[in-house]
Every structure is written in structure tokens, then in C-alpha cells.
Amino acid sequence: xxxxxxxxxxxxxxxxxxxxxxxxxxxxxxxxxxxxxxxxxxxxxxxxxxxxxxxxxxxxxxxxxxxxxxxxxxxxxxxxxxxxxxxxxxxxxxxxxxxxxxxxxxxxxxxxxxxxxxxxxxxxxxxxxxxxxxxxxxxxxxxxxxxxxxxxxxxxxxxxxxxxxxxxxxxxxxxxxxxxxxxxxxxxxxxxxxxxxxxxxxxxxxxxxxxxxxxxxxxxxxxxxxxxxxxxxxxxxxxxxxxxxxxxxxxxxxxxxxxxxxxxxxxxxxxxxxxxxxxxxxxxxxxxxxxxxxxxxxxxxxxxxxxxx
Numbered sequence: 001x002x003x004x005x006x007x008x009x010x011x012x013x014x015x016x017x018x019x020x021x022x023x024x025x026x027x028x029x030x031x032x033x034x035x036x037x038x039x040x041x042x043x044x045x046x047x048x049x050x051x052x053x054x055x056x057x058x059x060x061x062x063x064x065x066x067x068x069x070x071x072x073x074x075x076x077x078x079x080x081x082x083x084x085x086x087x088x089x090x091x092x093x094x095x096x097x098x099x100x101x102x103x104x105x106x107x108x109x110x111x112x113x114x115x116x117x118x119x120x121x122x123x124x125x126x127x128x129x130x131x132x133x134x135x136x137x138x139x140x141x142x143x144x145x146x147x148x149x150x151x152x153x154x155x156x157x158x159x160x161x162x163x164x165x166x167x168x169x170x171x172x173x174x175x176x177x178x179x180x181x182x183x184x185x186x187x188x189x190x191x192x193x194x195x196x197x198x199x200x201x202x203x204x205x206x207x208x209x210x211x212x213x214x215x216x217x218x219x220x221x222x223x224x225x226x227x228x229x230x231x232x233x234x235x236x237x238x239x240x241x242x243x244x245x246x247x248x249x250x251x252x253x254x255x256x257x258x259x260x261x262x263x264x265x266x267x268x269x270x271x272x273x274x275x276x277x278x279x280x281x282x283x284x285x286x287x288x289x290x291x292x293x294x295x296x297x298x299x300x301x302x303x304x305x306x307x308x309x
Contacts, residue, residue: 039247039282040067040305041217043116045074045087046289047099059289062102063298065109067305070180072152072217073103074116074287076142078124078135084142091146100146107149114150114180115143118157125159125198128167136167140174150180152217154197161200165209172212182247184217187225190246191235194224203240216241217284221251221259227269228261230276243277249284252291252300263294263303270307282308 042064048056061071077085089095103113117139118124127135143151151171155164164183171181183205185197192203206213218236219225225232227250236246248270254260261269273280283304285291293299 037069037282038280038308039069039215039284040301040308041070041072041247041249041282041284042068042301043072043074043285043287044289045116045287047087047096049289058098060102061099061106061288063296064288064301065106065111067298067302068111069282070112070114070150071103071106071288072114072116072284073148074152075119075121075154076115076117076124076139077121078117078127078138080123080127082134082138084138091142104147107147112149112180114152114182115146115148116152116154116184118154120156122157125155125157125163129159129163132166136170143175150182150214152182152184154184156197159198159200161198161204161208164198164200164205168209168212180214181212182214182217184219184249186222187218187220187232187236187249189224190216190218190239190241191225191232192239193235196224206241206245210245213245215245215247215281217247217249219249219286221249221286222257223259226250226259226261228265230269230272233273234276237277242279243273244279244281247282247284248273248280249286252285252287252293252297255290256286263292263300266304267307270304274308280308 044061047059049059050056064071073086075087079085083090086096107113153164153167168181171179185202186194188194189197189202195201220227220232227233227248233246233248237243250266251257251260270283285301285304288297291297291300293301293303
């Protein structure tokens, strides 16, 4: 949209604003979408709880409806034998039929569902590095088959900056601007004091590929930071990351890892973060099934949502 010769300079800001509005409307850039809402992210790895008698009870994600903006379905693994598993089973296993139905109902009501790839189990990213065409194709097919809204890259093994950028750019090319791409580094990686989540600089990733990443689900737990106060989060912002790009992740039960923060203290920290950073991106909880909420697991997520309002 070229500016006509002789157009008054007073109109230039309005014209530029109109141009930028058109660009963002067409491209839907990841940075723009990340800055418009606070996220309530629920990690959902335990789909069944084993009872004392050996029987299993299904954990439905449906109570998260209306509270969680995003459900991270965990954990997908790309296996050396050329298969993909959701935890210990293929995602097509009969045990997941009800789960897929429940997740689809949540999607229809506006909750996004993303696949968390990787985590503590090793191998998915090594396999992508060794044979990208084979393993990326398997991942892409799975994301399409189960109509997932995005992916959360939880890299807890060696994976280079170049490999990470390649994976992100291919996902963005194949799934478009509406697809959510997040990463889940430990908080100290974002602060620049460690290199655990892949072994590369997240500051460099943000500089070189940040426009293709929606936000970071940072792990402020397991010794990599905590949310007992705002200091760990402040360190990340001081390292150059906008608060609009960093969701503060914490454990929802002391059994899940070190760094558990009591509800009252967590509310205090979140309130302070919202006050200090009006564009604060949100809160993530690991994990859903045993969250210590006042009236059940889903209420933990409602509590942090309330603290951000």
C-alpha cells in the first residue's frame, strides 16, 4: 500500500497503523497473539490413576472447561522403532477413546489442546535430529489426525539451536499462523544462567525465531527457579524476555517435584507479577490430575485464573 506523493505528514501515522493492522490480520504473527491474553495452561499427562486394588480410574479433562485456555496433552514420544506413543501407548489405543472425545468437546467450547513432545523421557529430539523427514512426518500426521491446536516442545535432551529453528519453521509452514507453538524450557535457561533445555541459548532462539513462537511455558520448579516470590521471574525479564512471552509454570502438588508453592503464597506472587507486568502472560500447572485445588484439581487452575484477574 504505497503512500501517494504529497500526502500530508499528519496522516502518515494513521496510514501506517492501517497498513500494520492489515499485516497482522493477514499474517496472525505469533508475537501478536501472545500479547493479547493471559494463559491458564494445564498439563495433562496422567489420564488414568491406578487404585490400590490395581484397577484404573479415568481422569477426565472436562472440568477444566471454561478455566484452562490451553491443555498440554503429555507426553508424546517419537520412538526409535518408528512409532509414536502417548506415554506408554499409541495415541490410537482404545484406552484413549474417551479422552479424545472429551478433548474434542473442550475444543468445541474454546479450549485449545496442544501436544507436549518430549519431557524427561529421552529420544524424541535425537530421532528428529538423526532422521528429520521420517520422524517429523510421523509427528505431523499425528497432529493432523487428532486435530490438535498446537505443540509444546519440551526439550530435555541435546538438540541444537539450528535443529530447533528447523523444527519450528517446518511446523509453522505446515500448520499456519493459527497453530500454537510453545516451548517449555527451565526458567534458568531463559534467565541465561543454565543450558539444560536443549543446550542452546534461548536468547538467541528468541532473537532469531521468536516471531514463529507463541510463548514459553517456563518451568519455575525442580530447582530451576520457583514462584515463592517474583525474583525468578524477574530474572527472566531482566535477561530480555518480555513478560508477554513467558508463562510462569509451577507444580500443583509437592509430590510432582520440588518448588511447590502454597496457594496463598502463589496468589501473592501472581498478584505481584500482574502488578509489575501488565502484559504478564499467565500461569501453567504441572500437572492436572493431582492438583491441590480447594474443590478438586480443576479448582487449582481456577484459583490462579482468579489471581490474574
